[in-house]
Amino acid sequence: MSASKNRRVVLAARPRGLPKPSDFRIEEAPIPQPQDGEVLLGVRYLSLDPYMRGRMDDRKSYAAPTALGQEMEGGTVATVLESRHPDFRPGETVLSYSGWQSHAVAKADELRKLDPKDAPVTTALGVLGMPGFTAYVGLGNIGKPKPGETVVVAAASGPVGSAVGQIAKIRGAWAVGIAGGKAKCDFVVDALGFDACLDHSAGDFPAQLAKACPRGIDVYFENVGGAVWDAVFPLLNDFARIPVCGLIAQYNADGDFPGPDRLPVVMRQVLSKRFQIQGFIQFDYEEQRPDFYRDMAQWIREGRVKYREDILEGLEQAPEGLIGLLQGRNFGKLIVRVAKD
């Protein structure tokens, strides 16, 4: 925290396909000075999330792309180093959106105070943060699983998927996860309490999925896209709901997708089985955040929701961390420790 420079990771080049280390550049810059109403933050933890891949493209989306030479965006847990706002004091811990850097200035209204006595502060980036909220609002507003229905989610050991399955269980549904490899699948069933978890790399994965969903699929929480969709699709029941919050499997795609064109087949089933496919982004449900904090904190206290973190040491690990995340190499919520406590 006593560094005299701001270290930051900027976008050096727009990736074609999977990002490479050279698409990022580590730089030093002067530590910024807070103005009235602002605070200076020392970043302790940086969240790595799939959406960051989208920001690296120069493509219109729900958020503006990151400019070349600008630091990568991201949610952070930080310590107030200097305050020019009456509500904040040095030493306090806050949730901020400071991005991939060691120091940042922020306005007071962009911050949420975190009390380490409530929960480990890193949970504000995962189960009690954006990923957990994504699961909560996607299931609560679109998926709406009823008791006895079957909910399927991929990336089930990750922060969104693990919350989706556990909330589904709390609502009385049958929760089936999909993950990469035996270790993750075992964790999803044994530690998180899903009813089943399947390895998508298994040769007979579609058959395994069908067997794990004997009553079909009522809610498919789409956070990956790609091959999982093809296995899920034939199993969807009439009136299935498909909240779409991520498509990590196709984020790195470049140009046209080869045929056949699956859209007419999907639309035919949308009609005849009356599917609801709906995209959402957690910040569209801002008004539900207090309910989320209340419910999720209670579920964690009661041991009904568990979580796992995968922590990398040092800001310079962030580029490789994101590249690995896009290939499913993390195991749990991926976080970079930017500064020692």
Added chain:
Amino acid sequence: MSASKNRRVVLAARPRGLPKPSDFRIEEAPIPQPQDGEVLLGVRYLSLDPYMRGRMDDRKSYAAPTALGQEMEGGTVATVLESRHPDFRPGETVLSYSGWQSHAVAKADELRKLDPKDAPVTTALGVLGMPGFTAYVGLGNIGKPKPGETVVVAAASGPVGSAVGQIAKIRGAWAVGIAGGKAKCDFVVDALGFDACLDHSAGDFPAQLAKACPRGIDVYFENVGGAVWDAVFPLLNDFARIPVCGLIAQYNADGDFPGPDRLPVVMRQVLSKRFQIQGFIQFDYEEQRPDFYRDMAQWIREGRVKYREDILEGLEQAPEGLIGLLQGRNFGKLIVRVAKD
């Protein structure tokens, strides 16, 4: 009505692609006898609708396929010829689902009495029947246009499309229709009161559509599929709703669709623009039928909803009628007059 034989049109062969006349066969059969609780009906009007194409395929859908040699299904307006149920008397007019034939037996609970004083009885097959109800529930439950929003619908001179646009106008939205040819487009604007109507066969149709929707598209009522989708898709606003009730343009498709695969592109936009794509079938909303009859009858009385019928003479015209319907050759709600009044 005094015929001694039942004339009927049966499915002779399963079509590949667009049906041909030889996929149908006109037969005579004995007039069936009603049992206790049943009535004998003389069919006066037969409704022709796009969904009938689906029944000709041996493919799982929301309804069972028509068996080879069985009469084609369809909604009908009929006269009670003989009654073995206390609620029905000879001479009464009913809405039934008697299919492509001149005579049929029906159970009393499958019938709804029609009073010619309320409205022309053929409207029970169109604006006050299944097509009108499809428009009503699709807009009311999924499309939900708000005042000032833009609603787009294809087959705009047909019974579903014309109701969609007119209900959208009643709700204060901007209604843009799509139809085939100038005569239909003129009718849609001049008689039905849409704000604009575009000919999908025009070379610059996508540009015309963009111009007619200066504030983008908030609701696309999907009842056709195919090329219209491609023109609509880039114009959809954030949070657009896409009720899907029909895909006539692809009903005749056979085998795989050539690439590129549009699904990943669509899913990316579903996510980033938070679209809601939802299939529905009008009979899923049975409980809303009384509201529909009340509202639609009132709108017709007030002159706020208009309709047009395209009536073919004689049951033997039904096969060519359906084949033409699947190519957009009808102009208004397509009905076959099976027996003179």
